[in-house]
Amino acid sequence: MSIPLRYTLRNLWTRKLTTVLTAGGMALVVFVFAAVQMLDTGLRATLVATGQPDNVLVTRRGSNAEISSGVDRVQAAIIESQPEIAVSTDGTRLVSKEAVILITLPKRESGQATNVTTRGIGDDAYSLRPQVRLVQGRAFEAGATEAVVGKSLAARFEGATVGSVLRFGGREWRVVGIFDSGGAAFDSEVWVDADQLMQAFRRQAYSSVIARLTDAAQFDALKARIEADPRVTLDVKRERVFYEEQSQALSKFISYLGLTLSIIFSIGAMIGATITMHASVSNRIGEIGTLRALGFRRSAVLLAFLFESILLGAIGGAVGVALASVMQLVQISTLNWQSFAELAFTFTLTPRIIVVSFVFAVVMGVIGGFLPAVRAARLKIVDALRAA
Amino acid sequence: MHFFKLITRNTLRHKLRTALTVLGLVIAFLSFGLLQTIVDAWYHGAEAAAPNRLITRNAVSLTIPLPKHYREKVRAVQGVKTVAAANWFAGVYKDPKNFFPQFAVEAVPYFSMYPEYRLAEDEFRDFLRDRKGAVVGRKLAQTFGFKVGDVVPLKGTIFPGNWDFVVRAIYDAGEEKTDTSLLFFHWDYLNETMKQRFPLRANQTGIFIVEVNDVDRAAAISEDIDKQFKNSTAETLTETEQAFQIGFVKQTEAIVIAIRLVSFVVIFIILAVMANTMAMTARERLGEYATLKALGFGPGYVAALIFGESLAIAAVGCVIGIALTFPIGEWFAGEMGTLFPVFEVSTETVALQAACALAVGLIAAALPARRAAGVRIVEGLRSIG
Numbered sequence: 001m002s003i004p005l006r007y008t009l010r011n012l013w014t015r016k017l018t019t020v021l022t023a024g025g026m027a028l029v030v031f032v033f034a035a036v037q038m039l040d041t042g043l044r045a046t047l048v049a050t051g052q053p054d055n056v057l058v059t060r061r062g063s064n065a066e067i068s069s070g071v072d073r074v075q076a077a078i079i080e081s082q083p084e085i086a087v088s089t090d091g092t093r094l095v096s097k098e099a100v101i102l103i104t105l106p107k108r109e110s111g112q113a114t115n116v117t118t119r120g121i122g123d124d125a126y127s128l129r130p131q132v133r134l135v136q137g138r139a140f141e142a143g144a145t146e147a148v149v150g151k152s153l154a155a156r157f158e159g160a161t162v163g164s165v166l167r168f169g170g171r172e173w174r175v176v177g178i179f180d181s182g183g184a185a186f187d188s189e190v191w192v193d194a195d196q197l198m199q200a201f202r203r204q205a206y207s208s209v210i211a212r213l214t215d216a217a218q219f220d221a222l223k224a225r226i227e228a229d230p231r232v233t234l235d236v237k238r239e240r241v242f243y244e245e246q247s248q249a250l251s252k253f254i255s256y257l258g259l260t261l262s263i264i265f266s267i268g269a270m271i272g273a274t275i276t277m278h279a280s281v282s283n284r285i286g287e288i289g290t291l292r293a294l295g296f297r298r299s300a301v302l303l304a305f306l307f308e309s310i311l312l313g314a315i316g317g318a319v320g321v322a323l324a325s326v327m328q329l330v331q332i333s334t335l336n337w338q339s340f341a342e343l344a345f346t347f348t349l350t351p352r353i354i355v356v357s358f359v360f361a362v363v364m365g366v367i368g369g370f371l372p373a374v375r376a377a378r379l380k381i382v383d384a385l386r387a388a
Numbered sequence: 389m390h391f392f393k394l395i396t397r398n399t400l401r402h403k404l405r406t407a408l409t410v411l412g413l414v415i416a417f418l419s420f421g422l423l424q425t426i427v428d429a430w431y432h433g434a435e436a437a438a439p440n441r442l443i444t445r446n447a448v449s450l451t452i453p454l455p456k457h458y459r460e461k462v463r464a465v466q467g468v469k470t471v472a473a474a475n476w477f478a479g480v481y482k483d484p485k486n487f488f489p490q491f492a493v494e495a496v497p498y499f500s501m502y503p504e505y506r507l508a509e510d511e512f513r514d515f516l517r518d519r520k521g522a523v524v525g526r527k528l529a530q531t532f533g534f535k536v537g538d539v540v541p542l543k544g545t546i547f548p549g550n551w552d553f554v555v556r557a558i559y560d561a562g563e564e565k566t567d568t569s570l571l572f573f574h575w576d577y578l579n580e581t582m583k584q585r586f587p588l589r590a591n592q593t594g595i596f597i598v599e600v601n602d603v604d605r606a607a608a609i610s611e612d613i614d615k616q617f618k619n620s621t622a623e624t625l626t627e628t629e630q631a632f633q634i635g636f637v638k639q640t641e642a643i644v645i646a647i648r649l650v651s652f653v654v655i656f657i658i659l660a661v662m663a664n665t666m667a668m669t670a671r672e673r674l675g676e677y678a679t680l681k682a683l684g685f686g687p688g689y690v691a692a693l694i695f696g697e698s699l700a701i702a703a704v705g706c707v708i709g710i711a712l713t714f715p716i717g718e719w720f721a722g723e724m725g726t727l728f729p730v731f732e733v734s735t736e737t738v739a740l741q742a743a744c745a746l747a748v749g750l751i752a753a754a755l756p757a758r759r760a761a762g763v764r765i766v767e768g769l770r771s772i773g
Binding site for chain 2: 015017018021022024025028029031032039060061062063064065067068101102103104110112113114115168169170201202204233253257261264265267268269271272274275276278279283332333334335340342
């Protein structure tokens, strides 16, 4: 027979301050644990949303980012003519030859000069990236020194609103529109005409070529042919893979740091739970003796105390996840080391994170409460009753 | 005297509880100290900067190069003592995870501007004589086992191809903050090779490092340099080395802020644990406090007992935590290799740890002390744990 749940609940209720403090400590640990995972998920979501599954991205071999890559016009034309590349409705190949340059712009609030990716795009850039929609203004005219900016860039940077002017490369670029790419990395970019950008910076080569495959399964054939072609020294990657690699260093840093912190902090919280449960046992030795004398088994006592500790963990877990969910309102922007440019992303809460965080809290409760519960269960009836 | 004896006895009464609390405190103060040190390490580049060095880069962004011939114009600016071209190389040594910074520099002027890189004279001479020679820092040499005469193969990312360098000299730190995880090689070697491989990209440099005669005129000289290139195809931006380094840190500020925040969260976690211990202790001893009062001791004395016990536990935890921060910090820095070139626990960090311990000790005791001081004798004597 088991000890009624009400016994445990009322015990937690009687010692409110202790319950609040112990569960509060656990809640903070769960908060950190969940927040770090949300950050990592948000970062990955941003970069995965950036790549389309049937797009390929071609850069110079060995250059890990678009800014350090160079693809000259001849090489770009070779890519364009491959049979695996899809054809658009007007009969041309679905290809965007892009030039990527980093410029520095001041942030609106702090005035801090920050690296911003400026992308010179080709005609098909919008069809290659169906997630991009103009939300304000219009697209720039081909051949004009006009620019459109991503929505999170528009929110954070000086001079990035429709009608204002950005100065770089010795020219003035009028901002004519703001686009939304649905949380992709493009939201932190400036887009202009590729030819204009290359002229302004006297560049002879594109940075990358983006192309749509007729079928995602054609990728291996294309990659094999390009890499065997002696005329070009290029890397062919699926767009999604390319952007995943772009976030690797940052993502690894966040998850390693987060995991280490969570483990260290959880030790602190488990110690808190152990102290509480030890005290809880010491104060109730007489009661435990009475319960045992009434016929409750050792296992019932063990379970009752373990349950009390699990309940503490569960309260902590619930509060911690609730706190973490508030973080969804916060947007983080930082330098991505691999692309060397500013990237904005949000804390993203997924059901998986909720479950894992909650389980983490309960496990902390079990580990913290186990030894005290064993101690309670092993008390001899006579000793316990005498101690009271 | 009795007062301290009472505190000691009380602290040791529940040995397990006190030990667990101290353990929690040690972990918390240790991780707080390490996190603060990580934040410090983030800023080390800015702190190691000298006030008489300026950095001239392309005004558009750091990734766009400057023509090499700008050097002569910069040198001609009044107040400029030395100029050296330098390039960020970003080569990969075997695997991308073996990251360490590499720079192509004009060796003679460059090393004259950085006296904190201590080089043996004969080794430096060997380096100057070898076109493919390289200088590596002591820490880098230890991490990858480089010795003088070893070949370091790097795979270029910005500068395509395979590059082999021969270690000719190893430099030591002249100051505590000096970064010894860098590799330097000859700027001319980079430029000559680029002339052959990519003629269009030759005769360009990433930055110029400028040494000025008079530190007080640094701002004016920066302006004079930038004025030289106004309305040219590559306008420049000149700032002090420190401002240049801080510019980097600022762009990753979100991460620094997050680490700072988290380092204070751990203090709150331990505060909760500590406050809980004190609350339980005081509750169990309510009867004793009432007895003390009945004997004529004032509420202030009772409160002081609780504060004393709380502070004593916090102090023990803090001292052990601080003592452990140093060896564990050293181990951590060793494990991280060249990621944190300079990882020193500062006195400021230790002071912060101590201040937090004091605050935790005081706050944890506040509520229980108030309750014990205010308890009525009869009520206290009647209460049971």
